[in-house]
Amino acid sequence: WIGAYEPKMLDLVGRKAAGWLPSLGYLPGGVADLEAMNARIDAAAVGAGRQPGDIRRMLNLNGQFAQAHTGYLQGPPEAWAEDLAETALAYGVSDFILAADDPALVELFATVIVPATRELVGSARRG
Numbered sequence: 001w002i003g004a005y006e007p008k009m010l011d012l013v014g015r016k017a018a019g020w021l022p023s024l025g026y027l028p029g030g031v032a033d034l035e036a037m038n039a040r041i042d043a044a045a046v047g048a049g050r051q052p053g054d055i056r057r058m059l060n061l062n063g064q065f066a067q068a069h070t071g072y073l074q075g076p077p078e079a080w081a082e083d084l085a086e087t088a089l090a091y092g093v094s095d096f097i098l099a100a101d102d103p104a105l106v107e108l109f110a111t112v113i114v115p116a117t118r119e120l121v122g123s124a125r126r127g
Contacts, residue, residue: 014044019056081116
């Protein structure tokens with residue numbers, strides 16, 4: 001797994017890597033940057049005779065819980081689940097890794113947000 005952002009490294013991901021693992025905090029345009037970066041990885045994969053779908057797409061996350069949804073991963077757990085489901089569906093991200101060491105936050109993520117995200121993604125894919 002490679003956490004890359006620059007064009008040459010994204011090409012390397014497409015040619016050689018089993019997975020791509022960027023961190024949300026290093027994406028200057030936020031999750032919207034994933035579209036162009038995924039396209040670069042996919043083109044490099046095809047050029048190397050690989051299937052783009054064979055490259056696992058992951059994302060290191062950080063955010064903040066709040067009463068109101070004010071931005072990406074800035075709001076209540078339900079909003080987090082919606083944000084993550086949209087990211088999974090729009091950009092092919094299959095794994096989300098929470099950058100946190102607060103046990104309560106990790107538990108909330110694992111027991112509330114992850115199941116809700118899975119349900120939203122599954123429902124969208126079935127529908």
